[in-house]
Every structure is written in structure tokens, then in C-alpha cells.
Amino acid sequence: MLELINVTKGYGNPDKPGYVPAIRSLSMKLDPGESMAVLGPSGCGKSTLLNLIGALDKPTGGRINFMGWDLTDLDEKKLAFIRNREIGFVFQMHHLMPQFTVLENVLIPTLAWPNTGKQAVYRKRAAELIEKMGITECMDRRPGELSGGQRQRTAVARALINSPKLLLADEPTGSLDHDTAVAVMDLLNTLNRTENISLVVVTHAVDLAGRFERIYTLRDGRLTREGSAS
């Protein structure tokens, strides 16, 4: 489903001093329903990798194939469509919109493209996701009234509203306490299994990374397989 072939990404001019390489000739593959965790120290390029996979950024070299598309070759509009329909994002800081309720925040991705006549369907799915996330009682609350865990659950529900094939999570537990972090990781794992969603999680937490099928470490822009979950 997802294949990175000799992908490189750097900042600045490669022929001149001051060039900062973030990803070096990285290749990897992810099949449908697979999950992987990426570990690594700060500044090793974890977020850059996620941005490349998530079509938020383009590599300076190599190719990224996703569900038959070459992401390096598509225009911004098509990439936005793929992000909306096929990829779900979960961020460390949730990025919920404070002016909207939990339900409305979950529904936000459905407004990115015309959705005439589908509002009721989306609404029903949003309610189901919220229920699945265990925050039904928060449905009409605003982000300011939620705990960290509730916010992140809402963000996960938002990432799933368009039934994506790939879920990307960038330090999803970075701002949470340990118990809540464990709960969120469990939730992502469950989703991976029950919804057959491929999952890529970037994290610092080695103990939490162990819950995923494959574990990689990113160091000096290169990906090294560490092992897999038992």
C-alpha cells in the first residue's frame, strides 16, 4: 500500500555548505493493515518522515508510492484529496478547533470537499466514532472543557471520519500522562486491528512502541528495523 524508494529530504542546497540532510536514501514498505512505530532521538527526522508519508511535504529525491499513486508526482489539489480521503492524522497537540464542539471537530474533515447530501451519514459516523472513543458524554463540549486524553481521542475520531486507509500519528501521547498515553496507544492498536487501517506511529516512548507490529529507529536520516511486537 505504501512504499518509499530511496527517499531523501534535506534543507538547503546539497552542493553548498549549510545543507542539512533530514532523510537519506530511505526505503520502506507498509502493507494494508500493518502497523509500525518509528523511534529516534529529537531532530533525527521522524516528523519529516511522517510529513513525507502523509503528503504534507515532498522529498528532494526518491519516490513515494501510496495506493498506486506516486505522491512525488501529484499536484497540491490531488494530494489534499488523498490526505482527506485516504490518510488520517493524529498530532501531539491535537489541534482541535476551540470554537467547535467535539462532534463538530470530528466532522471538520468532511467539509474539506463538497459533501452535499452526505451530512446525515457523516454525522452518524461521527457519533459512532465518538462512542467508540468512549467520549460520548463529551459530544457537545468544546475542547476547552476536555481533558488531554479526551482531546486526543477526539483528534483520533477526527482522523477516522473519512475512513482512511492509513493513520499517521506524530507523538500522539507526547502531551499525555502515562495512563492516558497507554489508553490512547491501545485505542490506536485496536483500530489497526478492527478497522484494518495501516498505522505509522512516531514516538519517543520505547515501551509504547512495543505495542506495534514493527519497530524502526530513525538515526542520521536512515531507518533501521529494531524488531516487532510479540
Place this chain on the structure above:
Amino acid sequence: MTLFGWVIRSLFHYRRMHLAVVLAAAAATATLTGALLVGDSVRATLRYSFHTRLGNVDRVISARERFFTEDLGRRMQKSGIDTAALLQIGGMVTTGDGTVRVNQLHILGVDDRFFNMSPAGKTPEGFTGGAVLVNTALAARLNVTAGRPTEVVLRVDNPAAISRNLVLAPNKNSTIAMRLPVAGVADDSHFGRFSLEANQQEPLNLFVPIAWLQKQIERDGKANLLLISNPSGELTEEILTEILDREWRLEDAEARLVKRGRRVFELSSSRVFLDHSLGSAAFETQSDASRLLTYFVNGIRRGDRMTPYSMVTAADRKGAFDKILPPDMTDDQIVINEWLADDLGANVGDQLTLIYYIPGDWQTLTEARRNFRIRRVIPIEGVAADPDLTPDLPGLSDSENCRDWDPSLPIDLDRIRDKDEAYWDNYHGTPKAFITLAAGQAMWANLYGDLTAVRFQGGASDRDRLAENIRGAIDPSTLGLTLLPVREKGARAMSGGTDFGQLFLGLSMFLIISGILLTWLLFVFSIEGRKQQTGMLLAVGFTAKRIRKIYLLEGLLVALIGALGGTLGALVYTRVLIWSLSNAWQGAIAGMAIQYSSSMQSLSIGFVCGFAIALLAMLRVLHRQMRTSAHTLLSGSESTADSSSGVKKRAWIGWVLSVIFFSAAILLVIMSGSLGGSAMAGAFFGAGILLLVSMMIWIRKALDLMGARPAGSMSSLASLALRNSARSKGRSMAVVAMLACGVFMVVAVGANRKDAGRGAELRTSGTGGFALYAASSVPVARDLDSVKGRDTWGIDSSKLGETSFVNLRVRDGDDASCLNLNRAQEPRILGVSVDELARRGAFSFQEIQKGAHQESPWQLLTQDPGDGAVPAIGDYPTIYWGLGKKIGDTLVYRNRKGEAITLRIVAMMRSSILQGSLIISEKAMARCFPEVEGYRAWLIDTPFDRKSEISAYLTKRMADAGLSVETSIARLALFARMEDTYLSIFLVLGGLGLILGCIGLGLIVVRNLLERQGELAMLRAVGFSRGTLLRMVCYEHIYLLIAGLFAGLICAIVSVAPSIHAAAGQLPFGLLTAMALLIGASGVFWVVIATGVSLRGDILTPLRNE
């Protein structure tokens, strides 16, 4: 949830931020709309002034200094048009107790027909014979109040029968005084503002019944102004001209056709000379018509014998004259009567010399002589015994005895002998000699005519036919009977004047720009505050276009509310402006009582522009925001989109641009040396602006360098602050640019304020070095520098000392000075003695015709451009602002004879006391406008320390002429007041703009500190005290303030260098320094306040949360 619902929710959620944006957008809109509404109000006031001064009057026939019969109006009325005949005469009035005197009065002899054309359409109550009505302006000056009986002493100009420019004109009784009660006040609706001049200033009008005034000036049945009303607009100019052509009579041209003898009719004029056109046309009507020119000669000499003061007639050899003048008589031959032959002992063939005066242009006389050979001696009989050959000469024809003559000519009554007296007794003015018409015209033709009569043969019943033939042969416009489209001209003047809407837009520009910048800045903060939200939306699949659409919809509603609020706010703001214009800023509208008015058009334009500007500012913000990548936005950091090569490329462009701008500024300064006047000032101003732009680039570069300095360079709190100020370069530059522009504008504009009193005694100043300027209510015939001129008014030359006068002829017209808010259509003309001004080197010139001699621009007035145009000079405000003209442009006038006179502008003086008028040479005035009588204004050259004394003396001596004397400094200050008021308005509105700018500055500080909360908390944690942090943040922004202040100041000084040079010692340096410091202090104030507010509370909280 729909997109619209999303937008509404966001609008409500971010309401505080949006409220600030709304207020900023509203401020910009209110300022813009307010400026337009001021324009509406001024236009409405001018419209009011136009309607009240003209009422239903559409056209007029103005005879100016001459008269037509009042009956002309009645005859024209038969054709179905409304007319009102008036007598309009200059004069002055004093209160009964003599404490108040008002000069330059319009005395209007009117009747019910006049008031029927007023806006009220009826005569005010109490308007009867023997009492006067005054308008509100005059009532205020005379302190006339309702219910309190007031008496005034009215002195009216007594128009002379013949032009005052001729020496023949009598000097006595030039004014008539009478004591009258004031019956009431004619308000605006009753033609209180009646005037033919397009000027918003209320004239000084005094109304008396026309019949009463006619009697006082001995002009029964006469008028000099005929108002024509054409409310339906059905009567076209062609129809009205046809009616006038049909209805005018010879009497309307002050001509008369009288019977002389049994079968002779004579066409003559009460003004001695027949108009050229009238004489020529009359001569053409009948083949036997004989033209006559009878002249008063000082003496007829033969050898040592002389006959003094005699009449000589020049005539065509036709009719009765074929018996007097031999068929082959030549122009050097003369026929004399027996009395003269006897007196001189002359015979046929003897030589005679005629000694006579040649009248010059203006009351000047030159004695000339011409020799003739006696052809015949004839008896005093038949036409040779006709005393009516001599026209009615004032002071002469009506005298019983020669010794009673008082002809104003310099004659020596002692030369009159008994036999001369006896001739007068027997033959009165019967000519003693006859010459050919050609010989007579060669000697005595002048600007006022070359015939004194035309005689025709005919029976008693032929008079009417003859009169009709003469009348039919002439175009009445050549006699001054012209239909003037005053309404059309007034409307043109009203709409062509300064557009106050645009003017106020210009004056408010800094305030508007500040409002827009503030809107932009606040919207930037609003959008930047949500950049992670934007990043998230991009990440979940929103396209940049869709996000922009959402934000734009939100901004659109904010802009809409702001524009709507601003438009409503403008209604209040405009009233504040109008209140200011009626009080502190009265000078800007020349003291006009401005009325509030608003049009839907201006409100709509203001609203749409305010809305569009706010929206454009928001679009710009969104455009920038959407260029940033999603992951950058999500991280919350500054954009990293710039590649290092891109930065270096832009850095290179910046340096190149700064060098180009700086070089261009230097080049402009160098080139300005060869320019003059406004071009030079423009070059310097341009150089200042270019320098400002290049300095902004340098400061930006300096910030770049500071940001890149090695760590070792940071050794103190101040250096830390300096490095910090280079962090958000965009915001830092906004601070610098705002201050620099503010200081630049304030100083550059403030430097143009001038003190009229400084250097006033210099010939090159706006006073021309003349201490006083005077104007009279009635024309003064003689030169006040001449002995006779001074004697006429009892002026003692010893009291005047070294005082001298430059006499000015005045051809009335529109005031083209800045005090007239209408566009002058036919500006007033002054006729000056070129040599008098050139000799003194009076006034200085801003621009002169290309190729002209720079040293003596006044001599341009004497040059003949070759195309018949008359060279004219005016000052810059008159020509450029008052008339909208430039050097080389022309203006076309019509003189009394209906001839088109073209004036060509050849030079422009700097602003002067002669503002409002065009200046031509006195000679050109005489040639082109012979109807202009006497002198009506004077430039008085007297030591400045004696100006009060001389002013008081002349005012007293020439009270009967209604002389008003004012100091040149006061006159110049009056004109400068408008310009100064504009500058004040600009400074006040600019100051408001700076306040908005400073608020923006405060917001930038707050925003910067909010973004640096963590950093500040860290500094606090490592031991920085709150006071140290406050100082550090203040330093950061004060560096920027200082940079902006100095950049603005330096560039402003460059831009106003010519003003500094031209007006050394006149510039208000103290004021400018104070203003620059005030701006700096205001900036510091807002920085300190914003920093204090931001550092309030527990600033360690962010650190604890981490």
C-alpha cells in the same frame, strides 16, 4: 455544520480580535467617508450660495459703468420673459454716529421685480422710498438689530457722464452723500446674497428703491443691470438675443437722435464721443450722412496773434457742409469764420496753427500743434452758425459765461478776453473753424471714439425710420448690450472649484493608511494566532484555496461590519470636522458657514472603498499565510520557506535597490540646481522620499546583520536587546517605517508653514516690499503720486514723506484667490505701470515663460506675443489653484465693445498680496478695456515703521472715495491662512494617524511578548528581574523608534531644503522639533504601556507548564 455556520461560529469565538479589526477598519472607513461627506457639505453650501445669490436669474445685461433705459426691460417683458432692471453702484456707508464705516459696498437700486426673482419671490416688508435694506453681512458690520431704529449715512458713486479716464470728465461731485433710516434686513431668501460674482463670501449689499436712486444720481429712468429670468428654460440664447435685437433702442446705448434745424437730424451721445460701432453704422445707413468731430482747442495762432479756447469742427463734405468745405479741400487746409479771421487778422492763404491737447490713456494730456493753410473765410451763418455742432461738454456747454467754465481741462481763464466772452454770449459754442474729417480724426480720435455726431438729412416724419435703420444696422453687443449667462457660469464656477472631498482625502491620507495598516496588522495577528489550526486543516485535506475561502468569508463579514460601522461613524466624524471647519479651521473654507450634507453616493463610495480596502488587506495576509507549508504551520514556528539562496538573492536585490534609490535621490538634488520654483521643490521632495526608501532598506539590512552577529558580540542588556530587535524583522520594519513616515510627513508639511511677517519688507517677498495695500469703493481718476491727484483729496505730500504709490486699474471679475471656493471663470484684472514694478524689482517669480529674460519678468507684460494676445501675470495660487492654468494658457474676456480679448499667462509670481487677480500692463488695460475707469487699488510704498500712521492719514483723507487700507502683512497672512489651516488639518489628522500607528506599535509589542512567553519565563527563571526584562523589551523597541525617528527627520530635512533656504529664519524649528519629539515620546509611551501590560502577572507560568 455548513461552511457558513463555521464562519459564524469562528466570528463569535474570536470576537475580541475581530472587534479590534472591525474598529480599525471602521476608523479607516470613517475617515475616508468623512472626507467625502465634507466634500458633499462644501458642495451643498456652494449650491446654497449659488441659489441664494442668483435666485431665478438666468442671464443679465450689464452696462457696467454705463446706462440703458429701464424701459428696455419692460419692452423685453412683452415677449414673455421676466426682467428686472437695477441700478448697481459702488459706495460706502457709515453709521449715523460715524463710528463704523463700511467700504466696498454694492448699492442696489431695485424694485418689486427684483425681489420677485429672489428665492422667496417677494419683496421684504418695509422696503419703501427713503429707507434702505441691508443684507445680513452688512447688518452685522453696522450692528443693525431688529426693532432698533438705525440711521446710516450713505455715500454713492456718482457716475460721470463721460469716462473718468478722459480729462474732460468732471472731478466734482464724484460721490453723493445722504442720511437714511434702515428699514430692515434682507435675508438670504430675499436676495441678501445677490451678486453676479461667483463667490461663496456674502457680499455687502444695500438696497434702495431704484426710482429714488435714479433721482439721486440724476439718471431718471436709467438702469445699468437687467436681470432676466428663464425658469422654464424654454427661452434659448438665440431667442433671447433675438428679443434683445428687436427691443433695444438708441437711448439704451446713451445715444440720441435729435432734430437740428428744419431737415436735419443728429445722432450724438451724452458721453461726448459716439461709440465707434455706432458712428460707423449710422454713417452707413444714409448716403448723405455727414460725420462730425468737434474738438476744443487751446488756441488758434497766426504769427504772434492768438485766439484762445475755441471749437473746431472736422466734418465730411456732405449735406450742409458742402457749402462750407470746398470740394477740393485738402487735409492741411482750414476754413475759418469771419470772427476768427478778424481776430487773427488772417486772410485766405495764411498759415494757422491749432494748439490742442491730445488725451492720453488715463487722464493724461499732451499739448500738440498742427499747421493749416486758410482755404476760405466764411460768414457765421447757416450751419457755420450752429452752436449744436459742439457736443455737451461737462463744465463748458452749460456755462453762461466763459469765465464760469469748469471743464476739468487745465485752462487758463485769464487768457479769455472780453471779445471771447462776447463771442460766447452771441454764438455760444459755435465752431470758429472747419477742417476735413480725416484731419480731425488724425488729431483727436481716441479710445472713446472718433466722432461727436452724425448728421442726416430728412423730414420730420423720418426720425423713427432713421432711428430704426441705425438700430437695425448695429449689433447691440458692440455697445455693451450683451446677454451674460450668469447662471451657467455660476454653475460652472461652483462645480469647477476645489473638490473638498478629494482635498480632505489627501489631508486624511496618513490617517486612512494608518487605519488600513492597523486593520492589516490585527488581521495578521488574528490569522497568525490560528496558524496551527490552518496547518491542521491542510493536513486533513483542506486545499489552501478552501481554507482561504473560509477565512476570507470570515474576514468579509468583519470588513462588512467594520465598513458599515465606519460609514455610520462617518456621520458623526463629519459633523466633528464641520464643527472644526466652522471654528478652529475656518481658514480652510475662507470663513464660509458650511452646512452639513451627505449624499447616498458618498456614503456608498465610502462604504464600498472601506470594505474593499479592509478586504484587500485581509487578502494580502491570507495570501502570505497560505504560502507557508502545513508542517511549518503545525509546528507553530516561523516560515522556513526561504531557501538560503533565495535570501541571498533578495539581499542582493535589496542592496541594488538601495543604491539605485540613493543615487536617484542624489541625482535629483544635483539636477534641482537647474530647476526653479515648484519644480525645484518637487525635486527635493522626491529626493527625500527616495532617500527614505533607501534608508528603510539600510535599516532592514542592519537588522539582518545584527541578527547574524556572533554570540561574542552580546555583552550587555542593551546589546541583547539590540539582537532581539532584529528577530521579527517584518514587524520591526513596520515600527520603523511607520515612525519614519510619520515624522517625514509631519516635518515636511510643517516646514511649509510660513510667517507672513518675516522678511515682509523685502522686495522679493509676497508683499513686494510694499507696506500697505489700499482699495477704494469708487474709482479715483488721478494718479495719487501726482500733485493734482493728491490735491484732489487734500493729501499733504509733506505728511506722506517718502511714501509713493503704484496705482492699479481694476477690471472687475471673479476673485481667483484661495478665498473663493468657486472656480473663477473670469478673474479680476489689474492694470499696472510695468516700469513702477520693474524699477522696484517687486515680488519674486516662481516660473516664467520659456526663453524669457529672467532678470525682468515684469517686462514680459510689455511684449507683444504677436498673436494679439495680451501678456498677463498672476501669482502661483491664483493661476495654478484658482484658475487651474499654467504658463502659456489663455483666458478669453469680452470687453464692453463685445470684442474678444485673449490674455496669455507669461509668468507666475510666488504667493503675493495680489492673489486673486491677473495683472496686465496699464497700457494694455487702456487699449483692451477702455471702459475701466480710474484707479481702484494701490500698492503703497512707505517705510514699514510708518505704516499705521500713513494708513490712518490716507483713510481719513480719502474717506469720500471709501478707501480701505490694510497692511500687506495682514493681506498676505489672510491668503496664507488657508494654506496654514490645511497644514494644521493635515497635522491633526496625521497626528490621529500616528496615534493609530502607535496603537499598532503597542499591539506589535504585545504580540511579540506573547510569542516569547516561554523565553521571558526562562529569563525570569535564570534571575532576570521584572524591571530588567521591562528595560530589555523597551530597549528593543526604542532602538527601532530612534531609527525611524532619525530616518524620517533626515529625509524630511532633505525634502524641505529649498523651503529652508528660501525662508531662512522663517521655519518653525521649535515646533517641528517638538512634534518629532512628541511622536517619539508617544511611541515610547505605547511601548512601555504594552510591555508593562504584557509582563504583568506570573510570567513563570509557561515554564511551570512545560
